[in-house]
Amino acid sequence: MPHFNLRLDTSAPDDGESFYWTRDANSTFLGALGPSLGSLGPVPTLNIDLVRIAVGVYAADRSVPRKFGGSDWNQREISLTLPVANAAHWASRERELAGMLDFLSGDSWSMTFVDAPPAEEDVALTPVAASRVVLFSGGADSAIGALKSRFNLYEQEHHILVSHYSASHIAPIQKALEARLATFEPHRSQSHEVFHLARRAVRLDGTEFDSEPSSRSRSFLFLALGLANAAIHGVDLWIPENGFASINPPLDPGRRGSLSTRTTHPAFLTAFNALLSGSGMVGQIRNPFESWTKGEMVAWAMQQLGQDQASSYLSASNSCSSTGQRSFGVPLRVHCGVCFGCVLRRSSFAAAGLHDRTEYASPRASVELARWLERVSVMSAVRDFVATGVRPRDLMALSLPHDYKLADALDLTSRGIAELGEYVR
Structure with missing residues (x-):
């Protein structure tokens, strides 16, 4: 079973495959976001922990190639050691969290948590109060979700769009789409948080990581980043996707889950919300289109x-x-x-x-x-x-x-x- 460590500094001896999330050049990760999320503002501790967990999971997912062919392609066993502020809390939730990840990616996950002091970072001032946070991938569903959120704001209210990308061609699409959205209902306001957080192709010693392109866990990181933003304001997080793709019926019996990933599957969101509420974390994840088809979503946007x-x-x-x-x-x-x-x-x-x-x-x-x-x-x-x-x-x-x-x-x-x-x- 492949085992990985997420580390917040490079001073500890490396006793296995490690990913380093630091604020300097000695980092396994691309992007300006630090492991204490200070640039976002006063993020609650458990939400910081959740993002660290998601970063470690995403990096490990990218580093274990799948065996394509038959049903073996999605049956990996991966273990992680993760640095968090409250190891005892996450140890008590490990089976719940691992079960969610098993369902999301089709793998078998196990996690060990270690207490880690918070990395020193300047904390940004609290931004303008937001009524809602919306995940904004750049896809049509997220574009319609952001439109619905904007139209549902009262005059002078504000919402935050959160984007994440690993492929460089996606960021310009997200930014251009957000600029178009800002022209609708001009008396409503919005801000756009764009995160480029991805594992580098090489280790600190210059050797290449193994690479797996499917990365079904990227959506878990996307959700964790969205929840961190939402927690600052004490509001819910929207993840807009048509309910037909969310249910995820297979194209045929041999292609289970082939219509999409399981990011917005009702079972996954139910389990995630149970983890949040059971942990005492603020806010829930909502899919405003859980009962809509994509065509119905497009028709609604055309009506507006x-x-x-x-x-x-x-x-x-x-x-x-x-x-x-x-x-x-x-x-x-x-x-x-x-x-x-x-x-x-x-x-x-x-x-x-x-x-x-x-x-x-x-x-x-x-x-x-x-x-x-x-x-x-x-x-x-x-x-x-x-x-x-x-x-x-x-x-x-x-x-x-x-x-x-x-x-x-x-x-x-x-x-x-x-x-x-x-x-x-």
Whole structure:
């Protein structure tokens, strides 16, 4: 079992694979954020601990390659030693936390916590009071969530958008989308926290880390950063995503969880909120679109903004999960058009009747690109999925919380499948 240590300084002897999170050049991590989160303001201690845990988990996830093939690809065992301010508290929650991570990434996690003194950092002044914090990934769902949050603010109220990126092409998309959003309802205000926090490719001695690209735990870090911001203001955190993708029905029996990651799965959010409330931490995580399809979200945005503004705003978002197009000279700002994120996006625009101005990779550009697009396309699997549909017994296998009614899940998935069907037929 691979074991990793997260360390806050380089003075301790290294007794295994370690990641160093420091404020100087001797850091395993890119980004300006320090391990005490001082630049954010007066973050509560347990939220600082949660971000440290998430940083360690994310770095370890990136450092253990998966075995692709069959069902082995998502069955890793990973252990961590993590420095926190309250080791006793987190030790009492270790099984609860590990279970959440197991569900999120499909792996088996175990954690040991050690008391660590807070790293010395200047603490920023408390920013303007916020009524809400919204995760803002740059995708269409987060763009609509930020729009809904802004429109729900009273005049002169403020909300905070929180973004995280590891791939450099995402940050300009997030910033440009936020600038567009700021032009709507000008009497409401917002700020935008953008975090670049990622493990470096090499260790401090210059040797390369093993690298795993899937990184399903990145969303756990994203949530922890959002919660740190929300805790300063004592408010809830929104993570907007359509409920159809959140439920995460598989495209076929051999592709469990293939529609998306489980970041907004009702079971994961229920478990995370139980951890927060059981720890006495302020705020909860909310998905304002847990009962909506993506097409319904797009239709709502069009009703608020009108056809032209909604088309311009949402087409500037990014839903593509692929990076392979760059091997054929296609910029990463151009969507592949054939991954599930792209197919769901295209079907939702079509279902709402919204003009899609998104730039998609064209198979006419080259024979090589056309072959790659055909090879990675999910269109055939989606057509089969639409033809088969989802049965109640399929939903019963998706680990939905006990209070999530099966009839509601069936209705939501039926509406989502209908939107896909209109596009892929």
